[in-house]
Amino acid sequence: MSDPAPLHQQLLDALTADGTLRTRPWKEAAAAVLRHEFLQGGFFRRVEGAVPAAWEPILNGDNNWLTTCYQNESLITQIAGTIVPADIQGRIMREPTSSSTLPSLVLRMLEDLHVQPDSQVLEIRTGTGYSTALLCARLGESHITSIEYDEDVAARARTTLARQAIFPTLVTGDGLLGCDESAPYDRIIATCAVHTVPTAWIEQTKPGGLILTTIGGWLGASELARLTVHDDGTASGPLLGGQVSFMLARPHTPPPLGLLPDLSAGKEREAVIGPDVLSDWATRFVVQGAAPKAQLLTMNREGCTEDVLIDAASGSWAALYDEGGRWIVRQDGPENLWDSIEEHLSHWHAAGTPTLDEFTLTVTPDRQSLHW
Numbered sequence: 001m002s003d004p005a006p007l008h009q010q011l012l013d014a015l016t017a018d019g020t021l022r023t024r025p026w027k028e029a030a031a032a033v034l035r036h037e038f039l040q041g042g043f044f045r046r047v048e049g050a051v052p053a054a055w056e057p058i059l060n061g062d063n064n065w066l067t068t069c070y071q072n073e074s075l076i077t078q079i080a081g082t083i084v085p086a087d088i089q090g091r092i093m094r095e096p097t098s099s100s101t102l103p104s105l106v107l108r109m110l111e112d113l114h115v116q117p118d119s120q121v122l123e124i125r126t127g128t129g130y131s132t133a134l135l136c137a138r139l140g141e142s143h144i145t146s147i148e149y150d151e152d153v154a155a156r157a158r159t160t161l162a163r164q165a166i167f168p169t170l171v172t173g174d175g176l177l178g179c180d181e182s183a184p185y186d187r188i189i190a191t192c193a194v195h196t197v198p199t200a201w202i203e204q205t206k207p208g209g210l211i212l213t214t215i216g217g218w219l220g221a222s223e224l225a226r227l228t229v230h231d232d233g234t235a236s237g238p239l240l241g242g243q244v245s246f247m248l249a250r251p252h253t254p255p256p257l258g259l260l261p262d263l264s265a266g267k268e269r270e271a272v273i274g275p276d277v278l279s280d281w282a283t284r285f286v287v288q289g290a291a292p293k294a295q296l297l298t299m300n301r302e303g304c305t306e307d308v309l310i311d312a313a314s315g316s317w318a319a320l321y322d323e324g325g326r327w328i329v330r331q332d333g334p335e336n337l338w339d340s341i342e343e344h345l346s347h348w349h350a351a352g353t354p355t356l357d358e359f360t361l362t363v364t365p366d367r368q369s370l371h372w
Helices: 005-017 024-032 035-039 065-069 103-112 130-139 151-163 199-203 275-279 281-290 337-350
Strands: 043-046 055-058 075-079 096-100 121-124 144-148 169-172 185-194 205-216 222-229 235-238 267-270 294-301 304-311 317-323 326-332 360-363 368-371
Touching: 005 024, 005 065, 005 103, 024 103, 024 130, 035 065, 035 096, 035 130, 035 151, 075 151, 103 130, 103 185, 103 222, 121 130, 130 144, 130 151, 144 151, 151 169, 199 205, 205 235, 222 360, 275 281, 275 304, 281 337, 304 337, 317 337, 326 337
Parallel strands: 121 144, 121 185, 144 169, 185 205
Antiparallel strands: 043 055, 043 075, 075 096, 205 222, 222 235, 235 360, 267 326, 294 304, 304 317, 317 326, 360 368
16 A cells, blocks of 8 residues: 555645634644544545446455545445445445535534633544544544444444543434433534434533534535534534535434326416526425425326426425427425425525525424524
């Protein structure tokens, strides 16, 4: 293996230059942790041009393995819940389920966590252990608890950290429940996205403490939120912007749609807004506020392409198609799904389409809401 030091330094220089690494303590922590140590089992690279998406393994010792370890990109480490790079020869066409997040996002989040020297931190999702090691380098092992849902992923991280003589409190379990044994915490950081902020995180954070998590929806748009926990058991704080994307925590992934409703039923009208707006990240995120349980699929029905939103929880649905340059919507179910979306977007447009970093997330024991 060639010397990783120049590659590591090159990455640190780039992250300092682009403003990711902003403070001396985190620069020192980043300098102390070598990313390739957490990728010894290899990773998957996307096969360029493959449709549907395909992945091929890159193992320790392969050409470009070490160089890629120090690229500022996310590297897939598990596919389909159990498959690791050493299991595959050739290609695999399944969904990724675990990854080593791009270093710039990991370190940006750690900077945004605003830790103090004595902060007790709970990390939700250990993953490869890279971010866990960074936290230990910054605060010390005794200040860090990290929880991982997947037993195999947790075992690999435990081995990797031990190989480097790093021994934080490591727990295998459901991170959405937090870790009551080591509570309370000054900071909670989640390196997976959640659909809604778990009540347990708020209960296990000291008043005045911070929760840093990505709020994601089933339409695929997500944002980083930093919440301050209040004395009354609620939490609120701003979205930080930047189109932050993580895999949803597995219990928060959307359910299978199952048998589709009769999409020929329902009432039609001309749509004020078409589904083309959903190609914009910010608009899609705002739409999720009006239809948090909606999933989007594109279908060809009777020679016509339709964009269909289905709320699996309520059974409501909306199908939209282009007819001579105008959008037609057909809806059915307990609520008119597209009506709610159009109304929500109209309020946002009337307010001047504020950017997502002007939004505030508020979480109470019984609901979660976004405000601009």
